[in-house]
Amino acid sequence: MPKFGLVMKGIPVRNMGTPRAATPADSFAVRSLSELTGGEEMRQEAHRHNFFYLLITARGAGEHIIDFTAYPVGNYTLFFMRPGQVHQLRLEADSTGYMIQFERQFYFLQEKGFEHLLQKAASVNYYPLQEGLFREVYTLVTAVFEEAAHGREGYREVILAHLSILFARLIRQAAVRYEGSGNLYIQQRMQEFEALLEKYAPFNKPVAAYAAMMHLSIYQLNAIVKQMQGKTASQVISDYVVLEAKRRLLCTGETVARIATALGFEDASYFIRFFKRHTGIAPEAFRRKCR
Known part of the structure; x- marks a missing residue:
């Protein structure tokens, strides 16, 4: 098979x-x-x-x-x-x-x-x-x-x-x-961050925006994410943005420029560099490869 x-x-x-x-x-x-x-x-x-x-x-x-x-x-x-x-x-x-x-x-x-x-x-x-x-x-x-x-x-x-x-x-x-990653408070705050990412990651909000929504400092949010996932909050946000970019590239006929704008990038060229840095491939090349 x-x-x-x-x-x-x-x-x-x-x-x-x-x-x-x-x-x-x-x-x-x-x-x-x-x-x-x-x-x-x-x-x-x-x-x-x-x-x-x-x-x-x-x-x-x-x-x-x-x-x-x-x-x-x-x-x-x-x-x-x-x-x-x-x-x-x-x-x-x-x-x-x-x-x-x-x-x-x-x-x-x-x-x-x-x-x-x-x-x-x-x-x-x-x-x-x-x-x-x-x-x-x-x-x-x-x-x-x-x-x-x-x-x-x-x-x-x-x-x-x-x-x-x-x-x-x-x-x-x-x-x-x-288990072993922290106390109940840390777990709950991480889950809160993940819920906000599901809602706002497509808009490419900065770490400061999530920290403000959670009534935390940037340092506190980074400490929570680092303890739970071994990454910075910025890295986790980027992961979610890349995922949404992949969805749009494969599920829509939108141009790369339009996807970049929808994801909060003012410059399409910056979005292309961002996507390639995180995936090793340019957006259009990713689209062609998967189609």
Whole structure:
């Protein structure tokens, strides 16, 4: 079998059927992988979503490429994608599990704290789980599938409750990656910085802007990021800007000059140098190579 590589050709944006879902039911979907694959290998070429996406595999093999990072699909794995991320997927024929899709509006009537759970859980794309924890997760997801299938009174509230528990479980699991990296305060501030990056990195804001939004000094923010990731805040910001540049280069037909302006660069030539310094290749060359 040929290697499954990242191929980008006019990457489409997928939605959940309508530009703006008319009812809560239109903004949520869950399907079994056996139904999706139909007993055959499933391949999805590169695309991006305007909704949240979870892939849960009880048994599986293949490869999942999310924002240019390749992850193995295996037993007891969960993938969580945010709107706007680019991904490409190959699933072997005998893979089992579930796929969940939902728009942010599905949670508009949920209590305020739920959005925070969603944001934190979705900040991690790849969750390789131990069998015990996976069984807990799978029980929750199976309950979500059954509630959606029957559609009895109050099913939406029950689904939200199960998803809330699921997200809390994932957040606890994600916290393992921070063990030994600092206390709870440091972890929380790093997560706050990452959330701001998701929102503002496409505008290429300086470190001082993020520090101000977090009510920290530049020195304090750098110390937090250095402790958690071994990089400066400026380096992490640059990583996010490069990622957004790659998305735009491959998902749109915008000129390099227009992308540079959209990302906050006053001079396209500076953007080209910035991109090449961080990737080793010029923007247009990157676009041609991946297309």
